[in-house]
Amino acid sequence: MAIRVEVHLPGGRQAHAGELDLHLNTGGALVGSTFRYADDYLRTAGAYALCPELPLTPGPIPSAGDRPMFGTFADCQPDQWGRTLLFHAERNIAQAQDRASVRLTEKDFLLGVQDETRLGALRLSLDGGETFLAPPRADVPDxxxxxxxxxxxxxxxxxxxxxxxxxxxxxxxxxxxxxxxxxxxxxxxxxxxxxxxxxxxxxxxxxxxxxxxxxxxxxxxxxxxxxxxxxxxxxxxxxxxxxxxRFDRLSGGRRVGFLSAESLVQKAFFETIDYRTLAETLADHSGRPSADGHDLFRRVVFTLLVRNVDDHMKNHGFLRRTEGWSLAPLFDVNPDPFSVAESTPLRPMGNRIDREIRVLLDTCGSYGLRLDDARQVVGEVSEATAGWAELARDLSLPEGEITLMAEAFENPNRSEARSLAA
Missing domain, CATH: 3.30.200 (Phosphorylase Kinase; domain 1)
Structure with missing residues (x-):
């Protein structure tokens, strides 16, 4: 059965975007999907492509072989934590009903998310838009x-x-x-x-x-x-x-379209995407490419100076605004005193662990920046983050943790940033 997809457009109007079909093999694994835009949506003022894989064209659009779920739908599916909850819930229900647990599929995960809390602007229905999935099991906690x-x-x-x-x-x-x-x-x-x-x-x-x-x-x-x-x-x-x-919600419950960087660059499962590639792809899709490119560069500088290791394509996002896609507020930034985690490389085939700020400067043109302007950004971010220990004490964080975190915040890139900005 096709899934009816509706979307909140910038400005607040909800529109019928089209129908999604998920193709599962006999074992329940997702092997592909097909989406077809509604004819009326293609004629709607303000309608936009839900993700780069789904250009605004009539007729069925099949997914690529290495990306069986279109990015806009993958982004609002549960990840590890949410899937853990749904697995446990199904197991408990099965035990209470004295039956074997049902094997959950990608369709179950997509439709199992509560409509009210689903990430982004999409709403899904199996009854022509009469009800949206999943209906609330209980009120959202306070x-x-x-x-x-x-x-x-x-x-x-x-x-x-x-x-x-x-x-x-x-x-x-x-x-x-x-x-x-x-x-x-x-x-x-x-x-x-x-x-x-x-x-x-x-x-x-x-x-x-x-x-x-x-x-x-x-x-x-x-x-x-x-x-x-x-x-x-x-x-x-x-x-x-x-x-x-939640930055994907506005007053009155209006929803804002969300797309992860992984979906923007159409990352395959085993593919590694670097920041230079992300910057160049963003320039092709952003509604304000100059501002977003400069902002992305500033964020990468920040990531290096605080040793944010929670750094991958799922942890950068874009919101749908009237003028197009643009960077969402920063989220999921976790400093780590240990530098063994693999993170986003700065350029194709670049180092994923020991990332150097000088390498980032070499790629500043991909972000739309001249070298002098890029060096200025490095100086500004370095100065703004220098007071991390004082802020930690203001937040009453333990001295033992502050000493430990010095390994993250006083990493070699900070010394390099000071010399570059001098």
């Missing part, structure tokens, strides 16, 4: 539920989650990506926020350090989401929860 959500996430991570834990977490949304537990909560004004929860295995206060890093990014002239640090007391002591307001 901020006051954060302690209970934290306890539930810890229980699920340790494979001892109850039915109540799963119901609470699934109601809080499953489409936020990544492996860390994330939930969507509602504030007293009805606005949606994403909450990143702690894990029992964390070696430092991950959420507090991400909050600090976002604050530094703002000082460096990078757009960030509205963010708060919320602390709760639990059995293991005080835990931090990072709250960021």
């Amino acid at each position: 901020l006051v539920n954060l302690p209970a959500l934290t306890e539930a996430a810890e229980a699920v991570a340790e494979h001892r989650g109850s039915d109540r834990d799963l119901r609470l977490l699934v109601a809080a949304g499953t489409s936020m990506g990544g492996a860390r537990p994330k939930v969507t909560v509602r504030d007293t004004d009805g606005e949606l926020w994403m909450a990143k929860l702690p894990r029992p295995t964390d070696r430092w206060d991950v959420q507090a350090w991400e909050y600090l890093t976002l604050r530094l990014a703002s000082r460096a002239g990078i757009e960030i989401p509205v963010a708060r640090l919320h602390r709760v007391d639990g059995d293991g002591g005080r835990h931090s929860i990072l709250l960021t307001r």
Whole structure:
């Protein structure tokens, strides 16, 4: 059965975009998909291509062999954490009904995300738009539920989650990506926020350090989401929860189209995409290529100076605005004192671990920058992030963690940045 796809266009109007068919083999694995735009959508003022793989053309559009799911739909599917929740929920339901668990497919994951919390502007239906999938299993939790959500996430991570834990977490949304537990909560004004929860295995206060890093990014002239640090007391002591307001939602519940960098560059599963390639691809798709190119360069400088290792094509995003796609606020930036994680290389075939800021400067033309202007950006970001330790103390972070994090923030690129800006 074809899935009806509707989308919120810039300006707030909801339109019928077309129909999606998913092709599964006998084992339930996704082998391809086909999308067809609705004729009326192709004639609608303000209609846009949902992703580069889906140009605004009539007739069926098949997926490529190495990308069986179109990027715009892959981006609003659950990632590791959300899939874990759906797997556990199905297992518990099957046990309660005394039956074997159903093997979940990509279609189940796509349609299993709660409509209200689904990432981006898409809405999906199997009954011609009468109802949108998935219908709410329960109300989206409020901020006051954060302690209970934290306890539930810890229980699920340790494979001892109850039915109540799963119901609470699934109601809080499953489409936020990544492996860390994330939930969507509602504030007293009805606005949606994403909450990143702690894990029992964390070696430092991950959420507090991400909050600090976002604050530094703002000082460096990078757009960030509205963010708060919320602390709760639990059995293991005080835990931090990072709250960021959902930037894919506007007042009145209007939805904003979202596309990951992975979808923008049409990355294949085993492919490695570098920043130079991303910058050049962005120039072809952005509604404001000069501003976005310069901003992307500033973000890469920032990433190198704070040793952000949570750095891959899923952790850069683009929002659909009236003029086209443009960079979303910065998200998922995690400094790490250990530099063994593979990250996005700066240029094709570049080093994925020891990334040097001089190499980035060599590619500044791909971001639309002259060398002198690029060096100035390096100086500005270096100066803005130099006060990281003072900010950490203002946030009451432990001295032991500050000493540990010096390995991240005082990495060789910082010394190099100072000499380049001199």
